[in-house]
Amino acid sequence: MRIALIEPDLRHAEIVGRLLLAGGHACHHFAASAPFLAGAEHEFFDLLVTDAFCGDAAAEDVIARVRQLLPGLPVVALMSAPRESELVAMLQAGADDCLSKPVRGPEMLARIEALMRRAGIRRPRNRVREMFGDYAFDAGRSIVSFRGQSITLTPKELQFALLLFTNMSRPVSRAHILETVWSRRRDVRSRTLDTHASRIRTKLELRPESGYTLTPLYGYGYRLDRIPVDNPDSADKPAPTERIVETL
Template sequence: MRIALVEPDLSRAEIVSRLLFAGGHACQHFMASAPFLACAADEFFDLLLTATWAGDRPAEDVIALARSILPGLPAIVMMVAPRESEIVGALQAGADDCLSKPVRGPEMLARVDAVFRRAGVCRPPNRTRNNFGDYFFDTTHSEVRFRNQCATLTPKEFRFALLLFVNLSRPVSRAHILETVWARRRDVKSRTLDTHASRVRTKLQLRPEYGYSLVPLYGYGYQLNEVPPDGATRAPLPEPDERIVETL
């Protein structure tokens, strides 16, 4: 996951960054909240990890400002020898969890993972074959079989589609998509992601008449929803073994 770390103490920030990297997360450090908030207007993050005093304003203000830019952004506040009243105040101000400083690696990673679980964001499992209802994902050949069809996707389209199905009915942030599909953040334009979403929707027929709906979430990312039949007439199934080939 992509984590924004706001920590004025450089030595502590280096320790936290290394621990997060060891836990499989990408971490971008900011010495104060102002550069983080400026970056959040263009970048996407899955979690905010901030000190009680973020260098220029308190954590409570940082969380509120961050969520005005990235709605629903999970947040953890790091505190030095916190009193109960401080923890209660941070949680009531919107923090999802609190950590004592200096942080303990295993505890921090466990709390980070717990926040992500509560947020409902998952990574695709590392398996060769995955089944999701009528959709059968073959990682070896980047193929998806569904309703007597076989769609051949580009590797990026395949990873994008698998991520959406793993997180069915959950919002998936652009940051999480870009990290999982492109394995990097920079030099990937917004329209590139939107183009891939459109191709995945077309190739896998993710339309309500077929039981699924892929919707963009303005300023956040995408969400794949399962659409109940509700007595509606489904579109006729195509002929067996019809193939949809990759376009890129």
């Protein structure tokens, strides 16, 4: 996942960044809130981790601004030996969780994973074969089988498709897609992601008539939904006539 970190303490920021990297996340550090907020509407993040003091503003004020710009962005606050009243104030300000400084790696990663689960973000499981309804994924051969046919995908198309099917009916952010499939956002243009989404839609026949829709979410990402399909045969059949049996 792509995580933004607002931390004026450069030494602690380096520690947090290494721990997040070890946990499979990408950390983008900001020494103050201003540069983060300046690009918040255009950058893509799955989570914000912020110090109680952001270098140029209190976290409570920054969180209020974040809630206006990115209402659904989960926020974790870092606090040094906080009192109960300070924890309560931070949570009431809009933080989803709080961690004591200096952070403890396993606890931080576990809390982040729990928070992302509550936010509805899931990662594809590390298995060679996966089944999602009538779609069978063979990651070893990059083949997807469905409705009597087998389609070969490129490795990145397969990872992208697996991410969508794993998060069925859940919005998946561009940040999560880019970090999961391409590892680094800087290496990939937005158009590349959209092109891959279009290819997946075509190759896997993710169309309403087939029972699926792959919807682009403007400014956020994509969502794959399974929808009911009308049976044309049943529509053509006349309704059964009622038989009345008289008893004598």
